[in-house]
Amino acid sequence: MSLKRMILTLCGFYCVMGIMPLFFGGTDYIMNILIMILIWAVVASCWDVIMGFAGIFSFGQVAFYVIGAYASAILSVSMDIPPVFSIIMAGVITGLVGVLVGLPCLRLAGPYVALVTFAVHMTLVPFLRGPLGRAIGSGGSQGILTIPPIKLFGLAFSSDQLVPFFYLTFFLTIICTLVLVLMIKSYWGTAFLALKDSENFAASLGISAFKYKLMVFALTSFITGLFGALYAHYVGMLSTKMLSMDVFTILMIMMVIGGIGKYPGVVVGAVITVTLSQLLAPLGMYRPLIMGAIVVVLVLFLRDGIISPIIRLLSPLQRVVVEEE
Amino acid sequence: MFLEIIEVFTSGLINGSVYALMAVGLTLVYGVTKAFNFAYGSFYNLGGYFAWVLLIPLGVIGGYFSVFFMAIPFFFIVGYLLEKVLISPLRKYDDWEMKVMMLTLGLSLFMDFGYQAIFGPRIKSLPGIIEGTVQVGEVVLFQQDIVIFILSLSGMLCFWWILNNTRTGMAVQAVAQNPAGAQIVGIPKDFIFAATFAISTMMVGFGGILLCQKNFVDPMGSTDIMIKAWVITAFGGMGSIRGSLYAAFILGMLEAFVGWYFGMIHVQIATLTLLLVTLAIRPRGLMGRE
Amino acid sequence: MLKINKLNTYYRESHILKDVSVSVDRGQVVIMLGPNGHGKSTLLKSICGLVEKIDGQILYDGQDITGLASDKIVNLGVTYIAENRELFPYMTVMENLKLGAYSKNARGNEKENMAWVASLFPKLMQRQNQLASTMSGGEAKMLAIARGLMSDADLLCIDEPGLGLQPSYRVEISQIIKEISRQGKTVFIVEQNIPQLIEMADKIYIMEEGGISFEGGKYDVLNNEQLKEIFLGL
Numbered sequence: 001m002s003l004k005r006m007i008l009t010l011c012g013f014y015c016v017m018g019i020m021p022l023f024f025g026g027t028d029y030i031m032n033i034l035i036m037i038l039i040w041a042v043v044a045s046c047w048d049v050i051m052g053f054a055g056i057f058s059f060g061q062v063a064f065y066v067i068g069a070y071a072s073a074i075l076s077v078s079m080d081i082p083p084v085f086s087i088i089m090a091g092v093i094t095g096l097v098g099v100l101v102g103l104p105c106l107r108l109a110g111p112y113v114a115l116v117t118f119a120v121h122m123t124l125v126p127f128l129r130g131p132l133g134r135a136i137g138s139g140g141s142q143g144i145l146t147i148p149p150i151k152l153f154g155l156a157f158s159s160d161q162l163v164p165f166f167y168l169t170f171f172l173t174i175i176c177t178l179v180l181v182l183m184i185k186s187y188w189g190t191a192f193l194a195l196k197d198s199e200n201f202a203a204s205l206g207i208s209a210f211k212y213k214l215m216v217f218a219l220t221s222f223i224t225g226l227f228g229a230l231y232a233h234y235v236g237m238l239s240t241k242m243l244s245m246d247v248f249t250i251l252m253i254m255m256v257i258g259g260i261g262k263y264p265g266v267v268v269g270a271v272i273t274v275t276l277s278q279l280l281a282p283l284g285m286y287r288p289l290i291m292g293a294i295v296v297v298l299v300l301f302l303r304d305g306i307i308s309p310i311i312r313l314l315s316p317l318q319r320v321v322v323e324e325e
Numbered sequence: 326m327f328l329e330i331i332e333v334f335t336s337g338l339i340n341g342s343v344y345a346l347m348a349v350g351l352t353l354v355y356g357v358t359k360a361f362n363f364a365y366g367s368f369y370n371l372g373g374y375f376a377w378v379l380l381i382p383l384g385v386i387g388g389y390f391s392v393f394f395m396a397i398p399f400f401f402i403v404g405y406l407l408e409k410v411l412i413s414p415l416r417k418y419d420d421w422e423m424k425v426m427m428l429t430l431g432l433s434l435f436m437d438f439g440y441q442a443i444f445g446p447r448i449k450s451l452p453g454i455i456e457g458t459v460q461v462g463e464v465v466l467f468q469q470d471i472v473i474f475i476l477s478l479s480g481m482l483c484f485w486w487i488l489n490n491t492r493t494g495m496a497v498q499a500v501a502q503n504p505a506g507a508q509i510v511g512i513p514k515d516f517i518f519a520a521t522f523a524i525s526t527m528m529v530g531f532g533g534i535l536l537c538q539k540n541f542v543d544p545m546g547s548t549d550i551m552i553k554a555w556v557i558t559a560f561g562g563m564g565s566i567r568g569s570l571y572a573a574f575i576l577g578m579l580e581a582f583v584g585w586y587f588g589m590i591h592v593q594i595a596t597l598t599l600l601l602v603t604l605a606i607r608p609r610g611l612m613g614r615e
Numbered sequence: 616m617l618k619i620n621k622l623n624t625y626y627r628e629s630h631i632l633k634d635v636s637v638s639v640d641r642g643q644v645v646i647m648l649g650p651n652g653h654g655k656s657t658l659l660k661s662i663c664g665l666v667e668k669i670d671g672q673i674l675y676d677g678q679d680i681t682g683l684a685s686d687k688i689v690n691l692g693v694t695y696i697a698e699n700r701e702l703f704p705y706m707t708v709m710e711n712l713k714l715g716a717y718s719k720n721a722r723g724n725e726k727e728n729m730a731w732v733a734s735l736f737p738k739l740m741q742r743q744n745q746l747a748s749t750m751s752g753g754e755a756k757m758l759a760i761a762r763g764l765m766s767d768a769d770l771l772c773i774d775e776p777g778l779g780l781q782p783s784y785r786v787e788i789s790q791i792i793k794e795i796s797r798q799g800k801t802v803f804i805v806e807q808n809i810p811q812l813i814e815m816a817d818k819i820y821i822m823e824e825g826g827i828s829f830e831g832g833k834y835d836v837l838n839n840e841q842l843k844e845i846f847l848g849l
Contacts, residue, residue, distance in 0.1 A: 115559050123597045131590070252431070289435055290435060294410065
């Protein structure tokens with residue numbers, strides 16, 4: 001997709017998102033969905049950059065999200081660090097963990113990367129519940145229940161006042177989206193596409209596969225951790241339930257709907273999936289059952305996600321916009 | 326102290342033998358079809374529920390003998406259909422490896438919660454294959470453990486024999502070693518892919534029956550098993566049957582001793598550490614080939 | 616026996632074979648010459664069902680085999696012997712040979728074929744328990760040919776058997792192909808490094824840029840100084 005079209009699609013999407021509180025500001029149910037869409041859209045975009053553009057089979061995206069959330073929660077609860085700083089520190093910590101995981105694993109062949117990152121995910125549960133986690137303040141299997149809300153210039157951003165929190169998240173989302181778009185389209189982006197195409201070819205151009213993969217891994221981990229932290233201060237409590245396969249699958253559905261490497265398809269995927277997941281919430285344990293079935297069916301029948309058909313539908317409209325400029 | 330170590334050792338050996346049975350099936354699938362089956366653990370649970378349904382509500386005649394007898398064709402057909410219906414249509418895509426991972430992950434979620442919906446969220450226990458103990462010197466062994474060990478070992482020997490002495494077994498190895506060469510000599514790749522899935526599903530189902538009757542059937546236990554099987558496979562070298570055999574026993578022992586000395590909660594962390602260190606030194610596992 | 620009408624093949628965006636028509640009669644030795652990378656291998660692979668996107672018609676014994684799966688084609692008696700050998704590296708010589716007789720039509724004659732292969736390649740038989748990956752290039756090439764013969768095929772499509780080999784092996788290969796032909800097998804071969812083969816040829820094709828640029832008997836080539844120089848380096 002061309003840069004112009006990508007930015008236009010994103011602009012259109014975020015403009016619509018930005019004015020949503022004007023209509024639904026009073027309805028907490030819908031505001032909650034909107035905030036979750038913003039958060040998940042960024043997390044899923046990061047995953048798309050990792051999988052679709054850098055060609056890394058990482059299955060650790062939810063793990064990084066949870067690491068960010070827990071890091072910020074622990075810092076602000078146990079060490080009394082103001083959330084504004086703890087969120088940024090959580091991002092840095094997650095980025096470092098990303099480097100730590102990436103160092104041994106990005107040199108490996110594709111499936112091994114998937115396996116190691118997924119093993120990191122699976123190990124987080126016993127880690128956070130066990131004595132090691134309790135020692136650093138994870139709260140064991142109970143989790144952390146009293147995470148302070150974000151305070152900025154004397155304003156409290158919490159789940160009591162959804163509209164201000166929405167705009168805080170919106171602001172961060174726009175910044176991170178810009179970073180991701182730059183990453184995809186800049187020299188890095190070209191390098192990644194070359195890497196995905198053929199590592200030997202890229203290597204001959206002097207592009208070190210490992211270095212760039214590590215860079216993208218660190219940066220996306222940072223952003224993911226940042227949004228995990230944001231989420232922690234939004235909901236005010238955390239538990240290892242966030243690591244259940246249920247959450248992982250929701251993120252995966254966003255990718256399947258959006259199409260891997262079809263950015264900003266995942267953003268559309270996030271809108272559909274978050275809404276669907278909220279609507280299915282009353283079904284209890286049938287929700288993951290249905291989610292699992294949706295993945296199977298979508299992977300089988302949706303080749304490139306739904307963004308391509310949508311763009312084909314919208315292309316006359318977009319052409320009008322482009323021509324008017 | 327010494328007696329305790331012997332006990333821990335035997336439990337490591339027994340778990341190792343069942344893990345070997347399951348990991349060998351998984352590594353075979355990867356080696357031959359290059360597909361990454363993330364639903365493997367859910368088929369382990371299918372083994373447990375299969376035995377439970379036959380033994381408890383249906384009260385089938387012949388007990389475990391009939392269970393094993395019926396499990397073989399059942400899991401063969403399930404595995405065959407899995408490949409034909411869900412995996413092989415994905416092969417036409419460029420990024421089919423990623424799609425297979427996603428599909429099987431979704432399938433595993435579907436199956437796990439399907440078990441909960443059908444059988445309820447609580448764990449189920451199976452009657453033991455055999456009760457009683459054997460005393461060797463001062464060491465007391467459960468007859469059940471001995472039966473598990475013998476059955477999983479004979480399952481593996483059976484598998485080894487099929488792989489090396491039948492035409493289809495040789496064809497399976499041929500596809501793993503050189504898919505293009507296999508096509509040239511006229512081996513029908515599609516059939517071999519499906520047959521490999523069928524064999525591996527048979528092995529994990531068999532392992533599921535063996536371990537579930539020792540422990541219990543836990544609808545949420547599948548991810549744990551899946552990760553174990555995958556770690557063993559990666560640790561041993563993906564696609565290397567001998568490697569995963571060694572890795573299974575090493576991991577069984579590690580698990581038994583770490584669990585005994587430090588507590589079960591540390592087992593997964595120890596396992597991951599071992600995997601990361603191994604892959605840092607040998608990026609293709611213990612016995613992986615270039 | 617083999618008749619190809621207007622065959623076209625595609626790989627990704629490129630059009631490899633363009634309207635290729637070839638015919639091979641039973642018992643003949645047909646040789647395909649031409650520069651590298653102009654589609655000779657692709658033609659042999661298309662016949663044997665190893666190329667995905669093909670368009671046109673391939674008739675074998677009057678039966679349309681276009682787009683048929685490779686295992687079905689091997690069953691009908693058409694076998695491809697690859698230029699890069701495609702052996703099973705971690706199997707022994709004997710196991711490789713046995714897998715050569717995998718197809719249904721070859722199973723019944725496995726013993727006779729094994730005896731024939733043993734008489735043709737005595738050196739291979741001495742190494743029957745050696746792993747294929749440990750063999751030298753020339754030996755591996757012999758094994759690839761031997762494995763192809765185990766399939767009991769009537770039509771053998773041999774892809775550059777002499778490529779990268781020492782002259783002694785090339786002489787051996789030409790003798791083996793003569794012997795194969797004497798057994799009544801049809802041979803369709805892509806090769807330009809073994810001049811001795813030209814002597815045996817019943818028909819010669821030259822392929823350039825994905826199309827047939829020349830068709831004729833061996834004397835047409837041998838008497839044409841220009842062709843001789845360009846394609847045979849004589």
